[in-house]
Amino acid sequence: MPMERPAVTVLSGLWSGATHAVARALLAADPSLLLVRCDLTDGRDGYRCRVMRAGTAQLVELRGAPLGGDMSLALRGEILPTLARLANTRPYQRVVLLPPAVVEPETVAAACTGCVVDGVPLEDLIRVDSYVTVVHGDFLLDALNTGDDLVRLGIPAGRDDRRSLAEVAVRQIEYADTIVLWGSCAGGPFDTAQIHALLHHLAPWAAHLRLADDLVDATDLATRLLDSGRHRPETPGTLARGIEGFPLGVHEPSPTYDVVSAVFRACRPFHPRRLHQAYEAINNGVLRSRGHLWLASQPDVIVAWEFTGGGLTLGALGRWQAATPEEQWHHFSDRRRLAASVEWHPYYDDRHHYLVFIGIDLDVAALHRALTRCLLTDAELADGQEAWRAYTDPFAGRFTPGAIAMPAGGAT
CATH class of the missing domain: 3.30.1220.10 (CobW-like, C-terminal domain)
Structure with missing residues (x-):
């Protein structure tokens, strides 16, 4: 085991074009970077995980069974262990995990907890450096006003996934410790500034970056996103x-x-x-x-x-x-x-x-x-x-309090 655990940056975002553009910029800045990219394929029938780096062929590919709405099983079962083994064999290379567009960062964090790879806890093999969420300014307001679920909208997800598009968008933003606003809004500078302000209100605890979509300084972006040390594992979920x-x-x-x-x-x-x-x-x-x-x-x-x-x-x-x-x-x-x-x-x-x-x-x-x-x-x-x-209570019977407060958040 290396003395220093390899650093992993988790790069999330509903808008794949913007998220993948950020990933390409990071690869351009650091050719030795390992990019572990996971996609849901075949109309919600399974997932595919590819590990890539700049200038070389694909290193490894995993194919998974249908998820039934539970991406955490795939993360714990194959994706995170594969990531840990790769990182352990290349201890001085940085790693970026690019999960499927609909996966929330908190799902990744929960899967990391208790994950064991070859008898060793995952946290002894790697450390999550930061959770980065990429947002496309032109589509954020529409997403936040959309109550339709992912299946109804035809977005690749688990067959039983009934989360709304708005739920996924806010949870990706609120759990992140770094948020990248990609591009300018078609409506002009005021609309772009409004989205930037909205993101600051949604996640005031995060670091915020704003990028133009026509010209990106890849080296500067890598400096600001990688090895930031922003993630604090003790921070609970939003709720x-x-x-x-x-x-x-x-x-x-x-x-x-x-x-x-x-x-x-x-x-x-x-x-x-x-x-x-x-x-x-x-x-x-x-x-x-x-x-x-x-x-x-x-x-x-x-x-x-x-x-x-x-x-x-x-x-x-x-x-x-x-x-x-x-x-x-x-x-x-x-x-x-x-x-x-x-x-x-x-x-x-x-x-x-x-x-x-x-x-x-x-x-x-x-x-x-x-x-x-x-x-x-x-x-x-x-x-x-x-x-x-004794009050008449429309909420009677809806809550099961349990014994203690949930440290990671989330409604039941």
């Missing part, structure tokens, strides 16, 4: 960021090229019926909202809130620390316990709301008023938890 103490978004109610981002935080619980009646109005004009909340009728569960492509998904992120026996608190991460300590309230304990709303020309004041009206009133608060649990 769990807030409960783990990481920022979930930025509060910028003043528009930047008409793009607005608003953060809503409060401690008193939502009334389930009023929230259910208002959620469409709350997300009116919103491109993306995300975060977590709690319902007065279900005070044990952390409810994940995720809106994109015109659809709202609610799920369980686990239990609040206050609803978990103290002898089990050691199951929470150190960051989770620290975040709970900071958020601890003398009446609500660690329960709170943390929601982020991103859109174009959003009325932040109206949004805040709509959310505030869903909170319990003073009179309702005075009734106490036993009365809250």
Whole structure:
């Protein structure tokens, strides 16, 4: 085993033309670079994985069986082990993994966890240097407004893959630690600047690069994308960021090229019926909202809130620390316990709301008023938890909180 683990850059993107252009530029800058490219083939019937480098023939090719919507099986079973073996035999060459266009970076990260190659944990053989997502500015807004799933749109994916195009787009952007905006928008400089601002609001924690599509300095691009060391494995998935103490978004109610981002935080619980009646109005004009909340009728569960492509998904992120026996608190991460300590309230304990709303020309004041009206009133608060649990709850039975919060995020 080499002393220094080979560095792997994961290069994702829904728009293959732009993603492949970035990959070609990296190969041009470093002829010794290994590019592991995976494609879904034969109309969602399987995958093909090729390993290439500049100036040489294809090194190896893998063909996989139908995925049934689970790319993680292919990643753990063959793709990541092949990548690790290649990297181990060429310890001083950099590696770029180019997964299929519809694969989310978090899927790759999850597959890396617990993956064992020839009896050795994957993290002992390679290190992921960064997750890079390439975005084509001309198509991003259309993607974020598309609620149709991949199968309906005819995009190669697993046969049972029912994710919407908007879901894939935001998850690729939000998990990345580096985002490349490829090309200029056909509408002109204002539209390009608007997309750039939108990407900053969607992923304020990422490094952002903007490239023209007519002339790219390959050497400069490689310097900015490779060996950056930006990936932090301890960073949770997007939905769990807030409960783990990481920022979930930025509060910028003043528009930047008409793009607005608003953060809503409060401690008193939502009334389930009023929230259910208002959620469409709350997300009116919103491109993306995300975060977590709690319902007065279900005070044990952390409810994940995720809106994109015109659809709202609610799920369980686990239990609040206050609803978990103290002898089990050691199951929470150190960051989770620290975040709970900071958020601890003398009446609500660690329960709170943390929601982020991103859109174009959003009325932040109206949004805040709509959310505030869903909170319990003073009179309702005075009734106490036993009365809250008896509320008519349109969300009853929809959440299974589990024992602890999920460190990697994701609704269930």
